Each structure stands twice: as C-alpha cells, then as structure tokens.
Amino acid sequence: MTSASDAPVRRVLLVEDDASIARFIDMALEDQGVDLTVCGDVESALAALQERPVGLVITDLMLPGLSGYDLVDRLHSEPALLAGAKVVIFSAGVNLDKQARLEGRGIWRILRKPASVAQLQACVLDAFVEHEVAPATLAVVPLEPAASSRVxxxxxxxxxxxxxxxxxxxxxxxxxxxxxxxxxxxxxxxxxxxxxxxxxxxxxxxxxxxxxxxxxxxxxxxxxxxxxxxxxxxxxxxxxxxxxxxxx
Structure with missing residues (x-):
C-alpha cells in the first residue's frame, strides 16, 4: 500500500503468521497512508528490519519457531536494529503475568485480539503523531465488549x-x-x-x-x-x- 503523495509514508512491520488476521489488519489500514510489510516469523522480521527501518512494529506472541518474546528481547538488546520504532504486542490472552514479562522491554502498547478497525487505526495514528512522547508505563488497550450474540x-x-x-x-x-x-x-x-x-x-x-x-x-x-x-x-x-x- 502507498500513501497519498502529499502525506508521509508510515512504514509498519507486522509479525503475524495467520493469513486471515494479517488480511484484516491490511484492510483496516488500507486508507491510513501505511506501507505495510507482513512477516510470518521472527527470522524474516529481523531480516526486514535490517533491510529498511520502520516506524512501528506490531507483533503477535505465538509464532512458529522463535516467539514474539524472543523478537522483543532481540530488539531491546539491539536498539540500532529497532531504530526508534515503537513496538506493539498484538495478541490474545495477554494476562498480568505476560504483561509483567514484557515490562522493561521497551513495549509501547499492547493491543488485544480481536481488535476493531478503529483500534488498529488509532494505534497507527498515535504511533506516527509528530512530537508524540511515549508513555512512561505500558499502555494496554482494553478489549472492546464482545458482541451480544452470534449475529x-x-x-x-x-x-x-x-x-x-x-x-x-x-x-x-x-x-x-x-x-x-x-x-x-x-x-x-x-x-x-x-x-x-x-x-x-x-x-x-x-x-x-x-x-x-x-x-x-x-x-x-x-x-x-x-x-x-x-x-x-x-x-x-x-x-x-x-x-x-x-x-x-
């Protein structure tokens, strides 16, 4: 995806091995001026970051091979590889124990699955707002109320x-x-x-x-x-x- 010519390109790296979820995020960000790169595992994500910098990394925790925790640890230990990008955890079942495990690893935000289009768009917008100051504590986006029925x-x-x-x-x-x-x-x-x-x-x-x-x-x-x-x-x-x- 490419943004309009008069808008800055927002480069986002998504680390997600499920094609349906990746498509949902792609569709949600289609009109947000986002250049989205999707990687299905940690190794390809690291290679993508070495190839060119991004402004935002969105990663699942449960991945084939190395986990999202491994990716977070690698990026935290090699800040030059992250190059100032914000890191968002996008995962289901993020409990207090998992949040504690992520503390001190430079995580900017936790976005719970399933997220709405509005939540994803707001996350990207917040990440690329000029002069934004990252919060001192880990921000957790609450899960929206579940649908009341299967309709x-x-x-x-x-x-x-x-x-x-x-x-x-x-x-x-x-x-x-x-x-x-x-x-x-x-x-x-x-x-x-x-x-x-x-x-x-x-x-x-x-x-x-x-x-x-x-x-x-x-x-x-x-x-x-x-x-x-x-x-x-x-x-x-x-x-x-x-x-x-x-x-x-």
Whole structure:
C-alpha cells in the first residue's frame, strides 16, 4: 500500500503468521497512508528490519519457531536494529503475568485480539503523531465488549465500525483462507504436531470472534488449550467440531 503523495509514508512491520488476521489488519489500514510489510516469523522480521527501518512494529506472541518474546528481547538488546520504532504486542490472552514479562522491554502498547478497525487505526495514528512522547508505563488497550450474540451484524459494529462492505470483503477472504487452514489442521493432527495445531486454533479463535462466530471461537479456544496440554484425543475431538465451520 502507498500513501497519498502529499502525506508521509508510515512504514509498519507486522509479525503475524495467520493469513486471515494479517488480511484484516491490511484492510483496516488500507486508507491510513501505511506501507505495510507482513512477516510470518521472527527470522524474516529481523531480516526486514535490517533491510529498511520502520516506524512501528506490531507483533503477535505465538509464532512458529522463535516467539514474539524472543523478537522483543532481540530488539531491546539491539536498539540500532529497532531504530526508534515503537513496538506493539498484538495478541490474545495477554494476562498480568505476560504483561509483567514484557515490562522493561521497551513495549509501547499492547493491543488485544480481536481488535476493531478503529483500534488498529488509532494505534497507527498515535504511533506516527509528530512530537508524540511515549508513555512512561505500558499502555494496554482494553478489549472492546464482545458482541451480544452470534449475529454477524454485531461483529460489524464491534470490529468494523459499522462498515458492512469491509466486513463482507474480509469474510470472503477468510472463507478462502479457511480451505488452507483445513488442510493445515488435518496435517497437524495426522502427524500429531500439537504445537502447530495450537498456533492454528489460537489464530482461528480470533478470526471467528472478529466474524461474530462466538461459539466457534470458544471451540477453537478449547482446542488451543487441549493442544497446549498435549492431549491428542481431546484435540482431535475439538478439531472435528471445527471442521464443518471451515468447510463453510
């Protein structure tokens, strides 16, 4: 994406391995004058930062290989690599223990998944405001109230600012991505790669909530817990419950 010719380019690096979530952020920032680079893992993110500086780094914590914590530690220990960019943690389930682990690592803001279009746009705007002084303490953006039902119109209001067209465009892209997620989940379960299944279900929980599919989001969250506990049988049962949704 490129900004208008009379506006400064806002370079943002997104470290997110889930394609649906990355697309949501891309669509949310499309008209914000943002030059967005998306990396699916820490290694490629570090390479991107070495290639050119950015003004804002948005990273998930649960990533394949090295984690978001590893990335934060690396950037904190090598300020020249960060080059003054602000760092935002974009993750679900950021509790007090995780916040404490991030303290003292130069984190500018924590943005909880799922976030709305308005929250993402405000985050970028705040990051690039001229002469802004970073807060002395870690700022945590609260989770917006969950939709009161599974009706998709609630999700449109909660996460898309009432923009039905944007919601439908995002949903269409998700439905395409779900075909790939289905293959990835089946493969992970077949090979008993519960770590991969945990990452996938973690991302799907956020995507489902963004689409207003609250009950499916709960099942995905249960699957994440089962996979994290190493319970292959329970994981298989939960995955079987999710497959119909991914099949449309």
């Amino acid at each position: 998709e119109s609630d999700a449109v209001l909660a996460y898309f600012g009432g923009d039905v067209s944007l919601f439908r465009a995002y949903r269409a892209k998700c439905l395409v991505q779900f075909e790939h997620d289905l293959v990835a989940g089946d493969a992970a379960l077949s090979s008993i790669d519960l770590a991969a299944l945990q990452r996938l279900s973690h991302s799907l929980a956020t995507v489902f909530r963004t689409l207003g599919w609250a009950e499916d989001g709960k099942v995905a969250k249960q699957l994440e817990v089962f996979a994290a506990e190493g319970d292959a049988q329970a994981s298989a049962t939960a995955w079987a419950r999710l497959r119909p949704r991914l099949l449309g």
